[in-house]
Amino acid sequence: MSLKELEGQNWRASLHNDSDGGRVGLLVYTPFCGTCKVAERMLEVVQATGNAIPLYKIDLNYAPELAGEWRITSVPCLVLLEGGEPVWLEYAMRSVDHLYSRLKKEE
Numbered sequence: 001m002s003l004k005e006l007e008g009q010n011w012r013a014s015l016h017n018d019s020d021g022g023r024v025g026l027l028v029y030t031p032f033c034g035t036c037k038v039a040e041r042m043l044e045v046v047q048a049t050g051n052a053i054p055l056y057k058i059d060l061n062y063a064p065e066l067a068g069e070w071r072i073t074s075v076p077c078l079v080l081l082e083g084g085e086p087v088w089l090e091y092a093m094r095s096v097d098h099l100y101s102r103l104k105k106e107e
Contacts, residue, residue: 002040002044003027003040003043003044003047003055003056004054004055004056004057005056005058005059006026006056006057006058007058007059007062008062011058011063012084015056015081015084016084022053022054022082022083023053023080023081023082023106024054024055024056024080024081025052025053025054025055025056025078025079025080025081025103026056026058026078026079026081027039027040027043027055027056027057027076027077027078027079028057028058028060028063028066028072028075028076028077028078028079029057029058029059029060029075029076029077030059030060030061030075031059031061033075033076035075035076036075036076039076039078039093040057040076042093042095042096042099043055043057043078043099043103045096046096046099046100046103049100049104051104051105052100052103052104052105053104053105055103060072060075070086070089071089072089073091074091076091076093077090077091078090078091078093078099080102080103088102090102
């Protein structure tokens with residue numbers, strides 16, 4: 001199971017429509033970043049549990065405004081959004097367990 005790729009200029013609307021304004025995770029990456037590929041694989045494992053919030057990815061090359069708007073300093077960057085606004089940024093993907101605890105659905 002792979003993360004859904006957000007593309008185009010209307011990616012914000014797509015993200016908002018898919019999430020219904022709730023919590024979502026967004027992996028900001030670049031295609032030639034090896035660490036980004038590892039982070040994506042870790043998130044795929046979290047997603048496979050079936051108990052994670054919706055997870056997406058976006059290539060920073062196609063959304064450069066994010067770097068300034070959300071103050072993203074490097075990739076990979078996992079952004080937790082609530083109601084479409086970033087509330088938490090993670091640069092060091094410590095472990096699958098750590099990511100799962102942050103991204104599991106609230107019960």
